[in-house]
Amino acid sequence: GQQVMQIPQYQHVQEGEDFTTYCNSSTTLSNIQWYKQRPGGHPVFLIQLVKSGEVKKQKRLTFQFGEAKKNSSLHITATQTTDVGTYFCAGEYRQFYFGTGTSLTVIP
Amino acid sequence: NAGVTQTPKFQVLKTGQSMTLQCAQDMNHEYMSWYRQDPGMGLRLIHYSVGAGITDQGEVPNGYNVSRSTTEDFPLRLLSAAPSQTSVYFCASSIGTGGTEAFFGQGTRLTVV
Numbered sequence: 001g002q003q004v005m006q007i008p009q010y011q012h013v014q015e016g017e018d019f020t021t022y023c024n025s026s027t028t029l030s031n032i033q034w035y036k037q038r039p040g041g042h043p044v045f046l047i048q049l050v051k052s053g054e055v056k057k058q059k060r061l062t063f064q065f066g067e068a069k070k071n072s073s074l075h076i077t078a079t080q081t082t083d084v085g086t087y088f089c090a091g092e093y094r095q096f097y098f099g100t101g102t103s104l105t106v107i108p
Numbered sequence: 109n110a111g112v113t114q115t116p117k118f119q120v121l122k123t124g125q126s127m128t129l130q131c132a133q134d135m136n137h138e139y140m141s142w143y144r145q146d147p148g149m150g151l152r153l154i155h156y157s158v159g160a161g162i163t164d165q166g167e168v169p170n171g172y173n174v175s176r177s178t179t180e181d182f183p184l185r186l187l188s189a190a191p192s193q194t195s196v197y198f199c200a201s202s203i204g205t206g207g208t209e210a211f212f213g214q215g216t217r218l219t220v221v
Contacts (some may be wrong), residue, residue, distance in 0.1 A: 004150075009148065021204050033209070033210075035210075039212075040194070042139070042198060042212040042213065042214055043151070043198070043200075043210075043212050044212070045210060045211070046208040048209070088150060088151065090151075090157050090210075092205075094168070095153055095156070095166055096141070096153060097153070097167070098143070098150040098151040098152070098153075099150055100148060100149060100150040
């Protein structure tokens with residue numbers, strides 16, 4: 001069954017609002033990666049987190065890895081229309097397990 | 109440098125037909141994998157390979173075969189297509205396992221009628 005769950009499945013925000021997606025695993029992960037998939041496109045790597053409690057930032061995006069290495073989050077500050085797409089986490093536990101994804105719509 | 113190339117981009121099959129989805133990478137990556145993407149299900153791992161001559165099953169391997177005779181190529185075979193295999197298929201490659209960035213192909217949209 002699905003090892004990595006992600007919520008919410010969909011999120012609509014007004015441009016300028018913040019957005020957060022959460023990823024939870026039933027098992028302790030070796031690392032976690034985040035990908036973005038634009039509509040009609042393919043997943044593109046954003047970042048990888050390895051250490052317990054790790055926090056990384058990419059401009060308006062903040063990524064966190066939980067202390068127990070079972071959960072992670074992606075937070076976007078002040079969304080823009082270019083942020084539209086589906087965001088996936090992918091946790092490694094022997095294999096890579098992708099989350100179900102969060103589809104972000106940004107309303108101008 | 110083409111990255112990961114998948115062919116075809118679109119395919120319609122009749123139930124029971126067979127076909128091969130092609131995947132090739134020119135980055136000399138050891139690790140290659142096949143995923144299927146269905147609405148609300150994310151990407152599910154079908155098969156993967158850690159190097160030429162070595163393949164293993166992922167989460168949803170039934171109905172699919174793979175082989176890895178060269179580092180560059182990792183074809184996915186559907187021996188007898190079923191409507192449940194209607195999906196978007198992505199091939200990915202990475203330098204290795206242990207948390208390295210995966211590069212995805214453009215995808216193949218397969219419909220089985």
